[in-house]
Amino acid sequence: MNSLRIEKEYEPFSNSKLALQFDQSDEKDTESTPLLTNISVEVEGYHSIERLDSDSLSESDSIEVQLTSSESSNxxxxxxxxxxxxxxxxxxxxxxxxxxxSVLSAFKSWTETTVSWQANVAILPSILLQWPLCWILQKFKLSTVIKFMGVLPLCLATIARLLPLLALENPGEVFKTLVFISSFSIGVIGVIFYSSLSKFSSIYFGSAAMTLPTGIAMLFSNIGIVFSSVIGPYIVEDPSFSIPDEEKILQAEIRNYLLLYAVIIGTLSIVIIFTFPDPIYVGQVNQSPSIGDNIYKIMKNKDVTLLLSTYALSSVPIYWSSTFLPIYFERYHFGQEIVGGLMSASVVISGFITVVTTKLVDSRKVEIRNSEHTIEYKRVNNGTTL
Structure with missing residues (x-):
């Protein structure tokens, strides 16, 4: 009985070896190909092992490595x-x-310039900190970065900006300062999220199936925008400029709005921090020696380029809604509820396009993977080759 063992990298299980064990019968038959009596498939670091008999394997067949229930659940x-x-x-x-x-009416020291700079401060980290944050994501475990550099600071930032409205009679400049600090922090967290998208999909789902999880994450990002667009105008009314003490009323509504955010984000943050799992397999490391090398590889990979294009298209509603839409449309007597509806509609359309696009990309990559990992064997002298 001759035996041939072949080990190779197998996607989507990056850094795990696919071991194929071929056992060949000693019987010689010049009229036919060698008889493969047993084929074993083992993926290093995984629990699932598939064994096939030669009768069930054609000359051009493929072997699929199935995830165990614990891996799928993870x-x-x-x-x-x-x-x-x-x-x-x-x-x-x-x-x-x-x-x-409503914010401009509730806080007289705020102007359109203040609102503009609040938005700009949130966007600045994507320009100033993109490279160092990518380095951090490359060097440290993803789950740790998400929990303690993403979720926890987000929770603290949403609580910090609320405190002046709860504790001070005239929050004034203290509130404005904390809003700017929290906006910058939330901007940093946004950079961490978008920079970690592809890494998350890759290490938890493998490169052959990473696009759909990425699309789902982007869909939930868009749902978050819809949530703000609907809940904000519902809790905080449009200024009427005719109600006595309207400034205090609007401040109270804004306080309740931010309190709701603090409760929701605080609750979900606790859940994420204490339950976010590591990948069930070990040894997952970044193979690229540098960020520059990553960029070079990305530019050469058409699938990744398409994936990045999906990110970009999905981000359009975020930047669109970060402009002066409520202020601009107010001049034409459109209330905040109408503007929120427009934002929501654009986000829903974007989310639909995202899911459809990512599903198509994954389908194409599965076809490529199956063609690349099809087992073809033939007789070469007294050996077997793959």
Missing amino acids: QKKALVLFALFSFIQSSAFVDWNPIEN
């Missing part, structure tokens, strides 16, 4: 929690936008 749990992280960071990023007119 993937689903990680995706749900990452989607919740996506939801809360996106919602917090745009929570001021649907109520801009």
